[in-house]
Amino acid sequence: MKGRQEIGKRIKELRREHKFSQKFVAERLFISQAAYSLIESSQNGIVAEHIVNLSKLYDVTTDYLLKGDKFVIKMSISNGFVPYIGVSAHAGFIENYDGEAPLDNYDWYRIPGFNPTQNQKLFEVEGNSMAPTILSGDVVICQTQKKLENILDGSLVLIITKNSILVKRIRKNDDTTFLTLENDNVEDENEREKMEIKKQDIRELMMIRGKISGVLVPHHEIASKGKIKALEDALEMLKKEVYKLNKKIAAISH
Template sequence: MEGIDEKITAIINQFHLNNFSFSKRIGVTGTTVDSIVNGRPQKDGTRKKTKPGYDVLTAIIDTFDINPDFLFGKSSTMLKSDVSNNQTYSGMPQVIAVNEIGEENVVYVPVQARAGYLDGYGDPEYIESLPSFHMPHLTNGTYRCFEVEGNSMARTFFDGDLVFGKYVEDLRDVNDGRVYVIVSKTEGVVLKRVINSIEERQKLILKSDNKDGNYPTYTINAQDIEELWSVTMYASKQMPEPMDIYDRLNELEHKIVDLEGELQRRTLN
């Protein structure tokens, strides 16, 4: 990861300046900038770089319209003016629920509440009106429980199943091929398998597990995403059908029992 000195050097180069002209623009001495970028000479012949203070960082951000996340290594987008063209994801759930002893609860979003959730996910009163419960083993994050609607994800998830999602703080952390609940004003609340194309195209690619042809793959822009939840657990009323091998073993077991009975009868005779 690049240090803040390298970030400042990149800004200097972006605006075709040298250390001295850059220092004049932000209102400090050339020596100050040089000590940050190149370091101060030490007795042993090495150079020790100075960490820029708050005033210097503020001056750089304000003077050159720099994206603060770029300086601190959280974004590759240097200029604030370019940020609007990239993701506007908040990075934190707007509202959480806690129980009486301060432990974070899992908020349950049933199908009939989805329309209201699109308008109320940031409204504390609305979130409080939804059912919530504590699950001790769901820790280290904020979780929501969503009821599955439809069969676009069959054979993995079915209508009426419950999926538990952990809030994703950064869209760049989306793992290809994993299942997520995506909340957006354009698509509503959807459950899809996701391919991450944030860095290249500022989009997520959404795929359905149902392959009957009625659920085409499509994309969603990062700027349209309100919330993203990584599915970590689910509960289903669907009981899996017995596997073929189970049927065969069951048939074999019956034949063995029949043979044992036949042998016993022959022995008695």
Template sequence: MKQEISNRIKELRKMKGFSQKHVAENLFISQAAYSLIENSQNGIVAEHVVKLSRLYDVTTDYLLKGDKNVISMTRANGFTPFIKLSAHAGFIKNYHQEDWENNYEWFRIPGFNPTQNQRLFEVEGESMLPTILPGDILICQTQKKIENILDGSLVLVVTTDAIIIKRLKVNSDPEYLLLENDNENQLESLKIERENVREVMMVRGKITGVLVPHHTITSKGRINALEDALELLKKEVFRLNKKIIALSN
């Protein structure tokens, strides 16, 4: 098996056109040490398997067992890490650990090309109804400069002890973030000290499994029609008032 692994990593290196020195530098070992691995004279440790899988953009299973599924689940291949509700606590606890994203499932979304620092989060609660429903999955992207976020933007905030989805309200106090709900029954604002904020992510979209009932769509259509009619009536009243004022002068 050692010989088979050595053959695979040697073949991958040649396919990429890398020198032994280049690969050794990526593994933080000497070229001589790497040469022994490639020639089956030394075994390969787990840490090197992981680094080689990233270097060659293949799965660790391919390196170790030669499995035909060689596509690595990375953002470069269109995959995004998914943090389920049950994984929120672990996400916060292991936030600063290297390679922590490897602990989560990765998914590819049709029509969506992920960029760096994008993740999928499952959400719960009713504080953001009707914008976000319990069980929706949010597509989020890190925003390094909070000052660049527009007032009222939908954000996911990672703090030292929670994951919060709200609307960010611009305020004059630089020491706090002011967050608000969409739910009319839960309109109280939330203030979070910035020193407790680890990351702020913009919500770029969502995946939902909830279908709107037909009667709800019909009701919404009627409401929209009434709103349009009311807007026309306001414009007509405004036009008539202008005429009356002109005649009075």
């Protein structure tokens, strides 16, 4: 009986905090105001379905409603959590996509340094078309961008179409029908593989804000990259010196 009284007390306090009437809450539970009043006054017990609906209404955990436990973290967007869609869930995500995909079946994570909003999601990447920028198995942090004109040329994007989820680099153009995309996995930038998709086939376009990778670069590769960078800097300096020398020679010749 004491547990029933405590539950009644908590849901009454929550209703008053939110300035809801008993009639308003009862309608959300699909019961009469009289039936709801009996729950608040602890004369009647409360069923599991009502507990779940009240937790959604007040954005609290079911543990708080049942036991008063305030230290259980509710995994939701309002608490800084972002839904994670792994490779195995891509097909289901596309199939169920209807403008606001159901997220209850996905894992949720918090990412230090990111301020999540309702339009952020985590996607696991499949394939190496964007290597070495993004590798297969990396998780990209994405945020919905509704205006294509706000995306800078060369930005990394994730695009959800009717049939697939694409991670590409965007190339801006004046074409009103097609959008140009590129892969990164080529040595020569001029030979990057391009693809075009119809803008009308895009269901959602998301900017890639960051990534989480499980790949560690071996020490010898770091050393090699450092040497290459030093050589590139030396070559750039040599080009500048040659340019200055050519200018001097040209001046003497005239």
